[in-house]
Amino acid sequence: MNFELTEEQVMLRSLARKFAEQEMFPKLKEYERQRKVNYDLIKKMGELGLIGTNIPQEYGGGGLDYTSAAIIWEQLSWASWTQTLTSLGHNIVTGTILTKVASQEQRRNYLPPMCKGELIMAIGVVEPNAGSDAAAVETTARLDGDQWVINGTKNFISAGGIADIVLTLVQTDRSQGTRGMALIAIDKGAPGFSSAAVEMVGNRAGDIANLAFTDCRVPKENLIGEIGRGLQNGLIGIDVARLFVAAGAIGMAQSCLDACIKYTKERHQFGKPIASFQLVQEAIARMAAETEAVRLLVYYAGELKTKELPHAKELSSAKWLATELAVRVSAEAIRLHGAYGCTDDFGVEHHYRDAALGTILGGTTEMHKLIIGRELLGINAMV
Ligand SMILES: Cc1cc2nc3c(=O)[nH]c(=O)nc-3n(C[C@H](O)[C@H](O)[C@H](O)COP(=O)(O)OP(=O)(O)OC[C@H]3O[C@@H](n4cnc5c(N)ncnc54)[C@H](O)[C@@H]3O)c2cc1C
Numbered sequence: 001m002n003f004e005l006t007e008e009q010v011m012l013r014s015l016a017r018k019f020a021e022q023e024m025f026p027k028l029k030e031y032e033r034q035r036k037v038n039y040d041l042i043k044k045m046g047e048l049g050l051i052g053t054n055i056p057q058e059y060g061g062g063g064l065d066y067t068s069a070a071i072i073w074e075q076l077s078w079a080s081w082t083q084t085l086t087s088l089g090h091n092i093v094t095g096t097i098l099t100k101v102a103s104q105e106q107r108r109n110y111l112p113p114m115c116k117g118e119l120i121m122a123i124g125v126v127e128p129n130a131g132s133d134a135a136a137v138e139t140t141a142r143l144d145g146d147q148w149v150i151n152g153t154k155n156f157i158s159a160g161g162i163a164d165i166v167l168t169l170v171q172t173d174r175s176q177g178t179r180g181m182a183l184i185a186i187d188k189g190a191p192g193f194s195s196a197a198v199e200m201v202g203n204r205a206g207d208i209a210n211l212a213f214t215d216c217r218v219p220k221e222n223l224i225g226e227i228g229r230g231l232q233n234g235l236i237g238i239d240v241a242r243l244f245v246a247a248g249a250i251g252m253a254q255s256c257l258d259a260c261i262k263y264t265k266e267r268h269q270f271g272k273p274i275a276s277f278q279l280v281q282e283a284i285a286r287m288a289a290e291t292e293a294v295r296l297l298v299y300y301a302g303e304l305k306t307k308e309l310p311h312a313k314e315l316s317s318a319k320w321l322a323t324e325l326a327v328r329v330s331a332e333a334i335r336l337h338g339a340y341g342c343t344d345d346f347g348v349e350h351h352y353r354d355a356a357l358g359t360i361l362g363g364t365t366e367m368h369k370l371i372i373g374r375e376l377l378g379i380n381a382m383v
Pocket residue numbers: 122123124125126130131132133155156157158159203208357358360361362363364365366367370381382383
């Protein structure tokens with residue numbers, strides 16, 4: 001058992017943290033207030049190799065193990081979970097799917113520009129009637145000559161409004177159930193494709209969109225992987241998303257803790273720094289202890305995933321505990337800052353808004369509890 005990060009991981013951690021502190025945090029407020037995506041960040045992240053972290057080097061990625069890639073995500077989320085999700089989240093998810101199931105030609109076409117931040121690709125699974133139950137997807141794809149004709153809608157798609165291509169889960173034959181499902185790459189310029197931005201509690205410097213496909217046509221060759229394996233192939237990406245969402249939640253919790261340590265030593269009430277009150281120290285001690293404990297669980301899930309060992313229980317535990325921890329810690333951080341914490345001047349309020357989102361995407365807390373239950377008891381209580 002080795003709890004030490006490798007030299008490379010220490011170096012990556014400090015590179016990503018420096019980027020978060022110097023490039024992300026100083027301009028975050030401006031972009032959040034204007035509700036704008038910072039495209040410069042995406043470009044710079046691409047140049048520094050912070051986007052395709054776990055994509056193989058032969059396709060322009062970093063070829064990193066999952067724990068190392070999660071450490072980068074954690075550090076970037078220290079500044080902004082939303083900007084991290086918007087800049088590289090969708091690429092990591094779709095990039096992983098493409099690496100595992102796309103043809104050689106598709107990998108060569110999509111992955112190198114994606115790793116440079118020049119091509120943005122989103123993943124479209126969720127629909128009005130298919131949320132936690134992804135097998136209920138109703139968007140249809142029908143072959144007409146050498147084109148797919150797609151009809152349906154996708155909801156809450158990260159980077160859905162800015163993506164050049166959306167990897168979309170479709171149903172090619174409803175009578176086949178999940179065996180009729182497939183992933184199809186749909187270009188944003190395809191006829192019949194439109195998107196509409198979604199306003200959320202957090203994600204202010206990000207992009208979430210609902211997508212509509214009306215007799216949308218794309219070439220037959222845009223099928224990614226096999227018909228009949230669309231759901232399984234989509235889940236390959238969702239499994240990675242769970243790890244990175246968990247790592248991002250740890251980054252948010254650490255950021256809130258750091259802000260509280262600084263602020264409670266500076267803020268005086270009753271003639272002393274508020275850090276000298278025992279209740280304040282208890283809150284900070286709890287934040288620190290829980291963040292450290294769950295961080296180890298997240299890294300452990302990453303290690304199991306890298307080694308291709310069974311990891312469903314550990315990853316679901318990490319995703320559940322890390323995201324719920326970020327909700328609690330960010331709320332506590334707001335309280336410790338008093339009314340100042342409710343403004344966007346102290347670097348905790350945006351985490352409070354973003355943390356809520358982390359408990360939902362990549363599977364809700366309830367879904368992860370049910371996965372753990374299924375792993376331990378051998379009974380699927382989800383259906
Ligand atoms: C910030 C953000 C980004 C997202 N990005 C993407 C994206 O890029 N691509 C994409 O496809 N989707 C994306 N989503 C959608 C996300 O995957 C879904 O919101 C999520 O899967 C839950 O589905 P739902 O919102 O329809 O909730 P529902 O499935 O309707 O769940 C509502 C509630 O019911 C509970 N519930 C449901 N079924 C059960 C059950 N069997 N047992 C117990 N409780 C149950 C849930 O836990 C939840 O509390 C994103 C969502 C957010 C918030």
